[in-house]
């Protein structure tokens with residue numbers, strides 16, 4: 175029995191008719207780790223999360239959850255909580271009544287203090303007595319998380335938990351997940367938001383068309399040497415263009431999307447050393463640099479490059 179890992183998957187496959195949703199997927203999630211699943215639409219993230227939640231069983235491979243091998247029968251493994259797509263809620267009940275009903279349904283001894291505490295953790299105290307019918311997507315997501323908290327999970331599985339969250343909601347959710355992980359709960363979540371993943375996850379797994387194309391710490395991905403596009407704002411756009419054109423390793427990118435209507439901005443592409451050289455040339459040429467930032471984060475660029483490569487190889 176593996177006591178270090180909350181999830182250990184080897185060579186997992188899952189098909190829906192002709193569609194191969196997961197194709198030999200390996201996944202290790204240590205206890206107390208927040209692990210992100212990323213990938214383009216249809217990559218297999220929800221399918222994998224569904225397997226962890228016991229909503230489906232793999233067609234092939236080995237899956238161990240909280241030290242117990244998953245058998246062929248559908249069942250939520252002991253100690254696992256979460257939801258895919260959207261949390262199941264009763265629209266005619268209030269947030270508090272929903273949690274009380276769920277606790278009773280699952281035979282939990284949460285009590286009203288437990289329910290109130292879960293609502294407070296996700297920042298829903300003020301709307302605790304409102305019917306969930308009128309809840310926004312972000313509020314439903316947070317209530318789904320509160321429901322999961324009631325079970326004191328050792329593995330929490332969440333599909334796009336940041337969907338629809340406003341900045342305050344996001345802060346609540348991040349705080350809850352970080353606290354759970356510090357207490358030893360493993361969290362596996364999917365997201366299309368690289369900033370969330372960078373902020374939360376010790377490790378990420380990138381899926382593309384059912385296969386793992388990267389697994390490890392996000393900074394390992396970002397640190398890989400690759401050319402990025404940078405927005406560059408200066409005091410003299412014409413001079414900046416000229417210097418970008420003559421600096422070795424720098425290319426001017428015709429990206430009206432990134433530069434928009436802003437005629438003080440140009441977009442240049444290159445590796446960091448070439449960019450340093452360009453900045454030195456600008457300064458020497460008496461051109462002030464007012465803004466220099468990647469068009470997309472290094473992690474997002476790496477993600478796009480990896481998944482585009484996978485598409486091209488198909």
Ligand SMILES: Nc1ncnc2c1ncn2[C@@H]1O[C@H](COP(=O)(O)OP(=O)(O)OP(=O)(O)O)[C@@H](O)[C@H]1O
Pocket residue numbers: 190193194195213214215216217218219220221222
């Ligand atoms: N119940 C199902 N029946 C048939 N095909 C399915 C089913 N569930 C998923 N698929 C297919 O399996 C593949 C993986 O889908 P999945 O929902 O896991 O991807 P995803 O990475 O979660 O995508 P998204 O980012 O759009 O949520 C897709 O091709 C999808 O069409």
